[in-house]
Amino acid sequence: MRRILIVGAGQSGLQLALGLQSHGYDVTLMSNRTADEIRSGRVMSTQCMFHTALQHERDLGLNFWEPQTPNIEGLGISVAAPGSHDPGPTQRAIDWVGKLDGYAQSVDQRVKMSGWMETFAERGGQLVIHGATVGDLDYFSRTYDLVLVAAGKGELVSMFERDASRSPYSEPQRALAVAYVHGLAPRPEHPDFDAVRCNIVPGVGEMFIMPTYTLSGRADILFWEGIPGGPLDVFRGVKDPSEHLKLTLDLMKTFLPWEYARTTDVELTDANGVLAGRYAPTVRKPIGRLPGGGAVLGVADVVVANDPITGQGSNSASKCAATYLASILERGDKPFDEEWMQQTFDRYWDTAQHVVKWTNAMLAPPPEHVLDILGAAGEFPRIAHRFVNCFDNPADLENFFFDPDKARAYLAEVSGASAA
Structure with missing residues (x-):
């Protein structure tokens, strides 16, 4: 039985751990938080997973929340008319909705990751609650056949060299602000089905609104992406959740009155239902080398971190986990050497490159x-x-x-x- 260590318990790390476990591998999963700490903590993301990514979960029997999660059947685009956010009536130059061939879904990662982590432990997986360091991995690399790093933040990411040829941006291109809410009214244009709404305010930023399933049931995510230094870049330093929500709604009133009209009865799902931050989209070399000479393989956001403007984060993580799972299974008893690591990443890059190209294009003026x-x-x-x-x-x-x-x-x- 081959021994594999996965560091990081997000979408990709947990999906891969549970997939390997189902095939009889001896898997150890390291997380810096317990399932209870994740469940009771702050929201982590704005996930919206489309058909292919959802199918990877179904294939592993991990779609625990599918029956109670809203089915997202469409995606709509609205573009504010030039100058329409000046005082006076606001117009839309573009406004439409298209239907998806297979529905999408969004499950709050606090719900999913805590549930998956408990499932992994219940099925006999070794779960270690510990914030891993490079020194830890140097030691573990001698006792495991393969070490995978799926923790996209912190010290471990520094082991992976930035790939400048694939990373056109060195600074964050958007300031991000998220609020999970109850009470959002449906869009009058399509009250009979759920859709993600993408609202573009040229020169200012974007707002995405998506149905989700959270700790308290059905909810919606209000997600601003502001151009740094612009009028939406005002969430840094805001600590009070109610102030965060008020700021979110005030900006909707100014720039997106057609969406603001839906917020009459909105309230936060919980005090931890807000998030703000920024990061530079970056592609990194997939192999991290340890001080003792060993090598580890980066997973998902560790090696390909996109801005969420195209909604691909959790989708890419799921596709990466599925690709890596297939490569590990196909390897059999052969060593997981650096050549195999590079080939495994290249296999994932075949799909990831399109996401990177699209995301970077959408961050620039269209x-x-x-x-x-x-x-x-x-x-x-x-x-x-x-x-x-x-x-x-x-x-x-x-x-x-x-x-x-x-x-x-x-x-x-x-x-x-x-x-x-």
Whole structure:
């Protein structure tokens, strides 16, 4: 039985640990917090998982909360008209919703990670509550066949060299602010189904609103992404949860009155239902080398950390765990050497590269052809449908989104078919 150590108990670390455990591997999982501490702590993320990522969970029998979690059947885009956030009526230059082929879901990671961690222990896995250091891994690397680092923050990340060729940004591109709330009214345009709403205020930032399942049941996430130094970059230093929510709503009133109108009865789900921060999107080399000469393999956010503007974080983590699980199983009794580690990461990069390209593009001011696509999606449901399903399969964006000539050809094809 091969012995594997996984450091970090997030989406990727736990999914991989439970997957390996189900195949008979001797797995040790290290977490810096207990399940109870995670469950009673602050919200960690704004996860929205699309069909492929959800299916990876289903394949391992880990979709414990699927029946009670809202089914997100669509994704809508609204773009504020230029100057519309000045005093006076606010208009939308673009406003539409597209339907997903397979529904998405969002489960508060406090619920999921604590539940998965308890399941791992109940199934006989060795759970170690300890904040690992590089020195710890140096010691453990001699007693385990493979050490995986899935803790995306702290000292351990420094073992992995930044890949400058794949990391165009060295500074955070958005200031992030999250609030989990009860009482949000449905969008009047589609009261009969749930959708993620992406609101873009050019030159200011974005707000995402998504249904979720949290400790107290059904809720919604209000998530601001503000351009640093701009009017949304005001959450740093705000400690009081009620002040955080008030600031969130005041900014909605100013910039997104069509969404603010839904917040009449909004209240926080709990005192820990707020989060603010920022980080630079970064790709790192996948192999971390230890002082004693050993090597460890980075997982998910450790090696590919994207800004959440495209909602890919938990999806990428799930896909990374699935890819690494397949590579480990295929390896059999052969050593997990550095060549294998690089090949395993490269296999994940085949899908991750599309997410990185898309996310970095969305952090920059949108070029004309992208605005043309988003605008045309309001007129042609076929375009809206294709674009929103790229949240599940970002690779399709290569075919019509990034290149101006491909975009023009696609728009011409759709409009021509419609005219015919």
